[in-house]
Amino acid sequence: MIRLLVAEDMHIVRSALVALLDGEDDLEVVASVARGDQVLDALATTTVDVAVLDLEMPGGDGVSVATRIRREVPGTRVVILTALGRPAAVRAALAAGVDGFVLKNAPVDDLVDGIRRVAAGGRVLHPELAAAAVQRGDSPLTPRESEVLALVAEGCTVRETAQRLSLSEGTVRNYLSVIVDKLHARSRTDAVNIAQGNGWI
Structure with missing residues (x-):
């Protein structure tokens, strides 16, 4: 059983995510929070295999929270879930050591499969996002x-x-x-x- 934490500030979206993920035989949502600053508190009291974090939420965005998880709870893998596929966000997430980056408009199966792959030690990044992040590259500005x-x-x-x-x-x-x-x-x-x-x- 893969134990999950879901962090999403929109209540309806969070509830839907929890219901969808709990509906899988091998996934169990053991914690769900609405703010980035609640994630580490939840991880301190609950064993979680994969944290599914919204990129943009109050109390700390997904990338900054992922950075703290990497430092304080290194055994927990991280998947960022976002409606925005900005190259800069992808690069920041990868630099923070995020294990997966999934778009909210992707099929549910993509998220479920991504969580399983991340839990097994893999990484997940949509090919188009990866290409955009690489193509944009570093700033041309001095x-x-x-x-x-x-x-x-x-x-x-x-x-x-x-x-x-x-x-x-x-x-x-x-x-x-x-x-x-x-x-x-x-x-x-x-x-x-x-x-x-x-x-x-």
Whole structure:
């Protein structure tokens, strides 16, 4: 019997997951929580083989919780479940040592089979997600360009960005022009969206 913990903040989704997983002969949900900061407490009192974590939930996202599980409860395997297949999220999850990454819109069998494979010591990652994560790769921006774009993302004007980084306004505009070109963006706002979506800022 594979003992599971399910962490999902949406009650209906969590209840459905628990019912679906409990319906399998070899799976048993022994704990379910609504927040990331409740996961480690549950693992401290219950033996769990695989933790199924929502990527985005209050009290700690799936990746940060997975990092803590790896450190504090290394015997528990982790599957991230998400509606968002962003390459940056996949890379962060893999870097955290997550064993599986399954999309919420995948067939139920994909999740069930993935849990079984992870429990047996394997890893699960949808081929399209793996390809996207590799193709996007590392940020094309220099550290200084990343600093400039991060401040713009915070809502800073060119003048404020220049003051914060001790640069001239002209230099900041030049950086932004280069950034837009590098990211093949339509505008500064588009550049921010692209960089954030890939986890580059």
